[in-house]
Amino acid sequence: MVILSSKRTFWGQLRSLPILPVATIVFLLFVGIFAPLLSPYPPLDGDLDLRNIEPSWMSENGESPYFLGGDHIGRDVLTRIIYGTRVSLIVAGTVLFFGTFIGTLLGLISGYLGGVVDETIMRLVDFMYAIPFILVVLVSAVIWSPSLMLVIILLSIFTWPPFARQVRAETLSLKQMDYVSLAKVCGTSPIRICLRHILPGLFNTVLVLASLQVGSLVVTESVLSFLGVGIPAPAPSWGNMVAEGRNYMSSAWWISFFPGIAILLIVFSMNFLGDWLRDRLDPRLRQL
Amino acid sequence: MVIAITLVVFMLSRATGDPRYLYMSSYTRMTAEVWEAQGKAMGLDKPLIVQYLLWVKNAAQGDFGDSVHFRRNSLDLILKFLPATLQLSGISFLCALLIGIPLGVLSAVKRTSGWDYLGRSFALLGQAAPPFWIALILIWVFSVYLGWLPTSRKGDWTHYIMPVVTLGWLPAAGLLRLTRSSMLEVLDSEYVKLARAKGVSSTTIIWKHAFRNSLIAPLTYAAILLANFLTGTVVVETVFAWPGLGRLSVMAALNTDFPLITGLALIFSIIFLICSLVADILYALLDPRIRIS
Numbered sequence: 212m213v214i215l216s217s218k219r220t221f222w223g224q225l226r227s228l229p230i231l232p233v234a235t236i237v238f239l240l241f242v243g244i245f246a247p248l249l250s251p252y253p254p255l256d257g258d259l260d261l262r263n264i265e266p267s268w269m270s271e272n273g274e275s276p277y278f279l280g281g282d283h284i285g286r287d288v289l290t291r292i293i294y295g296t297r298v299s300l301i302v303a304g305t306v307l308f309f310g311t312f313i314g315t316l317l318g319l320i321s322g323y324l325g326g327v328v329d330e331t332i333m334r335l336v337d338f339m340y341a342i343p344f345i346l347v348v349l350v351s352a353v354i355w356s357p358s359l360m361l362v363i364i365l366l367s368i369f370t371w372p373p374f375a376r377q378v379r380a381e382t383l384s385l386k387q388m389d390y391v392s393l394a395k396v397c398g399t400s401p402i403r404i405c406l407r408h409i410l411p412g413l414f415n416t417v418l419v420l421a422s423l424q425v426g427s428l429v430v431t432e433s434v435l436s437f438l439g440v441g442i443p444a445p446a447p448s449w450g451n452m453v454a455e456g457r458n459y460m461s462s463a464w465w466i467s468f469f470p471g472i473a474i475l476l477i478v479f480s481m482n483f484l485g486d487w488l489r490d491r492l493d494p495r496l497r498q499l
Numbered sequence: 500m501v502i503a504i505t506l507v508v509f510m511l512s513r514a515t516g517d518p519r520y521l522y523m524s525s526y527t528r529m530t531a532e533v534w535e536a537q538g539k540a541m542g543l544d545k546p547l548i549v550q551y552l553l554w555v556k557n558a559a560q561g562d563f564g565d566s567v568h569f570r571r572n573s574l575d576l577i578l579k580f581l582p583a584t585l586q587l588s589g590i591s592f593l594c595a596l597l598i599g600i601p602l603g604v605l606s607a608v609k610r611t612s613g614w615d616y617l618g619r620s621f622a623l624l625g626q627a628a629p630p631f632w633i634a635l636i637l638i639w640v641f642s643v644y645l646g647w648l649p650t651s652r653k654g655d656w657t658h659y660i661m662p663v664v665t666l667g668w669l670p671a672a673g674l675l676r677l678t679r680s681s682m683l684e685v686l687d688s689e690y691v692k693l694a695r696a697k698g699v700s701s702t703t704i705i706w707k708h709a710f711r712n713s714l715i716a717p718l719t720y721a722a723i724l725l726a727n728f729l730t731g732t733v734v735v736e737t738v739f740a741w742p743g744l745g746r747l748s749v750m751a752a753l754n755t756d757f758p759l760i761t762g763l764a765l766i767f768s769i770i771f772l773i774c775s776l777v778a779d780i781l782y783a784l785l786d787p788r789i790r791i792s
Contacts, residue, residue, distance in 0.1 A: 341768060341771055343768060346748060346763060346767060426626070438749060453631060457635060467635050470632075471628070474632065475628050478626070
């Protein structure tokens with residue numbers, strides 16, 4: 212009972228916040244934002260004498276200046292990971308923004324208006340679920356040649372449907388609420404009802420869904436980069452780095468290993484945080 | 500639905516500009532007459548809608564056009580590469596089911612025990628680690644360092660281990676978590692409490708009362724999983740040089756091989772639609788409440 216009552220207040224809830232994941236995410240955000248200040252070496256220029264050089268803590272003769280080793284053209288792996296954080300966060304952040312916006316908007320319209328509009332939007336959602344994402348990416352990569360922009364656009368296109376579906380379901384139940392009916396009786400305009408009376412009620416669902424999506428977005432971006440259809444080559448993206456180190460696995464494992472750890476770390480923390488948020492805010496979403 | 504997919508695929512196949520460029524090598528001297536003749540041969544002089552209908556008609560008969568890169572019929576190629584992918588994903592899916600669901604049950608029944616923590620960390624790791632990275636680490640440890648397993652290509656059963664682990668881990672993780680949470684929910688319900696009070700043995704409670712009722716959520720999820728399998732196979736087949744459709748589609752994309760990739764997209768969409776249909780039917784069979792409504 213003591214625990215329960217302490218959970219009731221906002222600060223009480225915050226106290227049970229998973230410290231480690233949140234700290235990791237804050238740290239990564241910090242690293243991403245201040246990448247140029249934090250990184251010891253330039254991300255794109257290598258020193259050819261330091262090709263595939265081992266991490267400095269492994270080096271016996273103390274020749275290696277790079278803490279996490281050098282890659283196949285002598286660039287500092289640590290620096291590239293730091294810059295890679297930036298790329299991952301930019302992609303995840305932008306995609307999430309567009310995905311949430313479009314998804315919430317369409318879900319709200321679909322749930323509130325119903326009828327033909329609802330039917331059309333939901334068919335569109337079904338359709339999006341049926342398209343093989345990876346093939347669309349492969350084809351688009353051929354047509355427009357890979358770029359950061361393309362990755363963001365494609366991921367956004369495939370991120371909104373789950374939001375739309377969930378928001379629609381939520382809107383349908385909120386629409387039945389007495390306060391919505393009363394607002395209608397008062398002559399409130401539909402737009403105002405949606406924005407002022409229904410949208411705030413959707414907040415939890417959207418937040419939970421968004422936090423659960425971050426992890427898979429980061430992984431998807433790195434998968435695309437790994438396959439060579441994501442962020443184009445010299446740019447330091449984690450997926451690229453793993454791909455570059457692939458051929459040197461037996462001699463220089465650190466090129467591929469550490470970027471993978473970075474991905475693991477961010478996705479791990481994000482999923483943890485997402486789970487926590489879901490259990491707190493919207494336990495009904497457990498089946499996602 | 501199928502019509503919509505064919506439309507998108509067709510539009511993508513025309514979005515690169517004139518498809519004639521693909522077939523003409525830079526060596527042939529390009530006169531205006533040859534250009535026109537080629538256009539006529541490919542039906543490009545007709546309006547777009549007619550082109551689309553023609554394309555659909557051919558596709559329905561299994562003719563997506565010859566692959567530009569391999570100079571062979573696309574469907575033949577696809578059928579040749581299909582079994583390897585089906586084998587790999589079939590085995591991985593089965594493994595995911597066989598590992599994910601029982602571990603989920605175990606994790607729920609022995610909650611907050613060592614098993615539970617083991618199961619949950621297995622799941623968290625599987626959901627967080629990118630598949631290509633798992634694959635590389637596996638190769639590094641088992642092929643390079645220990646020298647136990649072959650690194651790539653298809654062969655005897657040892658060739659299957661690493662691709663299956665890579666491909667199956669993520670779905671196994673998802674299934675585990677889902678089974679666990681729905682098991683916990685059911686185990687907390689009134690009828691399980693009643694059964695316990697009645698003195699039913701705990702084995703019967705777990706497998707007969709709780710397990711069957713908690714299966715619905717994981718099974719619905721399994722259908723979604725099958726769709727995500729596609730991305731997985733593309734990655735795994737690329738890393739392990741597996742002769743399957745995933746690798747074929749990457750090659751097709753890198754070679755600008757449009758007839759082939761449109762064919763692949765269509766085939767994949769159809770496989771996906773069949774999977775979701777099967778899932779719906781299964782769902783209705785398992786849960787009588789769905790059938791009524």
